[in-house]
Amino acid sequence: MNKTLMILVCPLLLALSQPTLAMDKRDYHAPLYEAGCDSCHDQGLNRYPSDEACLQCHDPEALAKQTAREGEEAHQNPHDSLHYGKDAPCMDCHGEHTPKKALCQECHNFDYPKFNG
Template sequence: MKSTLTLFAAALALTLSFGAAAQNTRDYHMDVYDAGCKTCHDQGMKRFPSDDACLQCHSMEEVAKQTERHGEEARQNPHDSMHYGKEAPCQECHGEHTAKKALCQECHNFDYPKFK
């Protein structure tokens, strides 16, 4: 009986810690967290959100404009790249609950100081 209670308590603590950790990763998305996980997890909780879920709040045109570069770096815009245009899947670079590396940095050493 004691081992069953211990196992149950450990499972409960682990479950609660995943939910708490997920909500503490991105301060700028706190309003979305308050609305519930399914706001973004439109394909189910065990799958990444679709690009459509991201684009409910983020305009690809606006994001591309915000990350626009000039001069020698003009072609280094991660949201309007020479390889993917404006079609790179959001989840290839951005992770809400885990840190990710920008897709461009698999082959290039571009510096994206504001990358999150």
């Protein structure tokens, strides 16, 4: 490949390989996108954000209250589960740029109608 073609093609390939161009974006995280990828990707762009990055904005106690269930479903709280308590890794269920299914769904058939994986 000649140098001129490489000079033109390489930046294009690099830009297309960046996850920001091919990702789903959550409207409620818009301010974070404006701040830049490293506002969440504290471990580098090729790795998931750490739980600490998520917990800068999301309070585990508030999430547990928000997703609390009643009656027979009381133990089906994804943010306060029998298996993980309030310590389930965020990225095991939630994907910012690609949809994921809830970790619980690997073994259970719980219905989480507001789940936004």
